[in-house]
Amino acid sequence: MRDLYPFLYSGDPGSGAGGGLGDVLDDVRRSTVDKANEIVALRRLVLERDGARMASCAERMAEVFRAGGRLFTFGNGGSSTDAQDVAALFLNPGRDARPLPALALTTDVAVVTALSNDVGFEVAFARQLAAFGRPGDIAFGLSTSGNSVNLIRAFEEAMRRGMLTVGMAGYTGGQMAGLEGLDHLFVVPSPSVHRIQEAQTTVFHVLWELIQEAL
Template sequence: MMGTESTGFLYPFLDAEERNADALLADLAASAQAKARESAALQRATLEECAEQITAAAAAMAERFARGGRMYTFGNGGSSTDAATLADLFSRPPHGRPLPAWSLAANQAVLTALGNDVGFDLVFSRQLIAHSGQADIAVALSTSGNSEDLTVALAEAKRRGLLTIGFAGYDGGRFATDGNVDFCFVVRSQSVHRIQESQALLGYQLWATVQQHLAGGEGPR
């Protein structure tokens, strides 16, 4: 049964006493504009903070792709969708060179079989054991940076010699501290929505910089 927690902290106009349609629409517009400004400011700050890491990570990724490496992405819930979007951007780009990339959550049969037979904590690490090689890249997306199935997979990827990349929010969680992530991009926010919006932009910037390296450039200016 669903809880009765108020949503007023997200959408205060929904719980307002005001029932005038024009006033409610004005409140809705103001709320949307405030969230857009907040998101844009966070994206700018995150890109600035992560700029050097993006350049370094993209160079390392390009080197692995040039050696025939593949990229595996994974996440839970909304982050799983973001991981699939990132894999699709690399494998079917709007322009530039298509690169081998797969979301490890894409195959429902494999995911549910592993969850049922060996436990959900191993659904991604077991796939890396089965498919990955030392030239490959593992990319985990999370808002907390603490999900057990993701940290287990990153530890396995690190043991197998893969390049490991993590996207996290808040303070980075275990992604930022356990030593298994070569490049950790942290979106410093307490809002899941804002974290995922900034992570999407970071992923796009990472892809664009990889493409620049593979084309012989130094990265986007």
């Protein structure tokens, strides 16, 4: 262990001045507490600001599912993983909840890479919505910046097809905040990608719970 991480064992661990293991662990503890407090405060802020809009969005999504509509999710990078989490949550919620039709547009590597290679990455989700989307379905896109071109194109395609559109972004919303016709947008006001994604996870779990109650 000392060979792998010699900096942890430098100086006197308990001296507070030598930068030893004790000081490093103290810094880690303080950082962990600070981050936990930060995300709790951010989640509270989002709930206070957007709670009523979450309820409205959930009711509208529940109406879509009652009518036989489907949920399509998408995002890039870490948001791609979150999009898959959303789809899995709706489709496989456990024994005591109602499964709902949901598909993540990020999971088929052959389709995503074919569209990206042959046409352009900006259409990786829009082309899939053009093929699968129907009026009354849901397009659910997640981004930390709100500036992902392929999400903007996907939302534009979804709106052309009469789909319900739900977006999540961070910072101040980016281009998604200026996208005319977007039905619902939830912006997490933070400059930290990590805190944004953590709060977005809370938002879509709240939406799911409200939808289950509505159904």
